[in-house]
Amino acid sequence: MKRIVEKGKTLLVDGPASVTIRSGEVEVLGAPLKTGVRVVIREGKRIPLEVKDKAEFDLALGEKATVNEVEGSTIPISWIEAADQVLGREKPVTVMVVGGVDSGKTSFSAYLANRALKERRSVALIDADLGQSDVGPPSTIGSCRLTKPVMDPFEIGAESICFIGVTSPSGAVTKVIEGIKGMKEKALKRGVGVLIINTDGWIEGEDAVRYKVALAKEIKPNLLVGIQEQSELTFLLGALTETQNLAVESSPAVRKRDREERKMLRELGYKKYLRGARTESFPLSWIRVTGVPFGTGMPLSRERIKRIEELLAATPLYCEETPGFVFIALDEEQWVDEELAKDLEHRLNKRVKVVREGDEEGLLVALHDASEDFLGIGVLEAIDYERKVVKVYTPVGANIASLHVGRIKLDKKGREIGLSDVFADYV
Numbered sequence: 540m541k542r543i544v545e546k547g548k549t550l551l552v553d554g555p556a557s558v559t560i561r562s563g564e565v566e567v568l569g570a571p572l573k574t575g576v577r578v579v580i581r582e583g584k585r586i587p588l589e590v591k592d593k594a595e596f597d598l599a600l601g602e603k604a605t606v607n608e609v610e611g612s613t614i615p616i617s618w619i620e621a622a623d624q625v626l627g628r629e630k631p632v633t634v635m636v637v638g639g640v641d642s643g644k645t646s647f648s649a650y651l652a653n654r655a656l657k658e659r660r661s662v663a664l665i666d667a668d669l670g671q672s673d674v675g676p677p678s679t680i681g682s683c684r685l686t687k688p689v690m691d692p693f694e695i696g697a698e699s700i701c702f703i704g705v706t707s708p709s710g711a712v713t714k715v716i717e718g719i720k721g722m723k724e725k726a727l728k729r730g731v732g733v734l735i736i737n738t739d740g741w742i743e744g745e746d747a748v749r750y751k752v753a754l755a756k757e758i759k760p761n762l763l764v765g766i767q768e769q770s771e772l773t774f775l776l777g778a779l780t781e782t783q784n785l786a787v788e789s790s791p792a793v794r795k796r797d798r799e800e801r802k803m804l805r806e807l808g809y810k811k812y813l814r815g816a817r818t819e820s821f822p823l824s825w826i827r828v829t830g831v832p833f834g835t836g837m838p839l840s841r842e843r844i845k846r847i848e849e850l851l852a853a854t855p856l857y858c859e860e861t862p863g864f865v866f867i868a869l870d871e872e873q874w875v876d877e878e879l880a881k882d883l884e885h886r887l888n889k890r891v892k893v894v895r896e897g898d899e900e901g902l903l904v905a906l907h908d909a910s911e912d913f914l915g916i917g918v919l920e921a922i923d924y925e926r927k928v929v930k931v932y933t934p935v936g937a938n939i940a941s942l943h944v945g946r947i948k949l950d951k952k953g954r955e956i957g958l959s960d961v962f963a964d965y966v
Contacts, residue, residue, distance in 0.1 A: 560594065571688075634762050667718075679913075699913070764784070
């Protein structure tokens with residue numbers, strides 16, 4: 540369908556949809572679009588097309604797509620002023636962006652990047668929003684150097700990815716901070732002039748504030764931009780006494796999503812990185828596995844196994860032991876209750892981890908090469924304890940040296956099943 544929009548208005552398009560610019564002057568988040576350009580908008584996302592001079596669009600709308608025309612620009616004056624501050628500084632400059640869920644952090648980050656590119660600055664983006672990651676799959680931190688304007692960071696190819704294995708930093712604060720810090724150092728070593736760090740939406744509660752303060756202390760941004768609708772960041776910004784911070788308003792174009800829509804967007808990310816996957820088998824002698832106790836210890840003596848069998852009243856499928864713990868895998872038909880496991884810990888004077896064959900099925904994993912560089916993700920299909928083989932559904936088939944197991948469970952189609960605590964102590 541055709542649509543003509545007058546100068547000074549903004550067309551808000553919610554996907555799934557595609558928009559082709561037939562005539563006129565149009566910008567998306569500060570990035571000018573050429574005539575003939577086709578913009579694809581995925582489901583759950585909104586793109587604001589700001590008309591600078593009367594424009595004609597061709598729209599192709601999916602079942603859930605909507606189109607709304609509003610007066611004026613959806614870029615707040617405070618965003619323009621914040622970008623002016625950033626670009627007025629000596630380079631290199633690092634900007635940390637904070638805000639709640641669906642506050643507009645990604646849109647502001649894209650706008651700032653586009654403004655910097657207009658001024659021919661070298662720009663890099665670190666996407667540290669584990670639950671709604673666009674640069675890289677969900678549960679990861681992704682970074683990339685930008686060479687062209689950004690409308691949806693999901694379309695950007697990540698240059699570096701750090702696997703965390705969960706969709707919230709609350710259970711992996713140290714790992715997240717270390718990952719972001721490492722990516723910042725790499726970006727600045729490459730001569731980036733403007734580095735934008737887009738963080739997650741965890742801002743409520745003392746733990747969230749402590750995390751953001753600790754993150755700011757480690758990465759030492761030149762400026763922290765807080766996006767808020769009312770005054771929800773007052774306490775957080777007040778706690779960031781060692782960092783220059785600036786509060787800006789949320790854009791009226793920001794789309795609020797419910798839990799199911801956010802889950803759907805994560806699943807699009809998993810599917811993107813599982814495209815072309817197949818089952819691969821990795822003998823434990825070939826690769827290193829982290830995040831699970833399997834393969835980290837030594838076989839138990841016959842006497843030790845016999846004692847465990849007596850205490851559990853079950854025959855383990857597999858056992859191994861380290862100085863700190865005993866790992867026991869049972870057949871899928873067997874089970875040991877929590878009290879019995881605790882009693883076993885007391886009698887063995889060690890931590891004990893008891894799992895059943897099949898508990899591992901569906902766990903999200905990351906595959907790395909010998910240099911510990913990220914190669915891709917996969918879904919753990921099975922652990923063959925007798926043959927000491929790990930089976931993974933993944934598009935990665937070469938140069939794999941290590942396997943890192945997370946807590947998210949997926950099916951082969953990339954749909955989230957939930958979180959698993961089966962190996963939580965070891966992730």
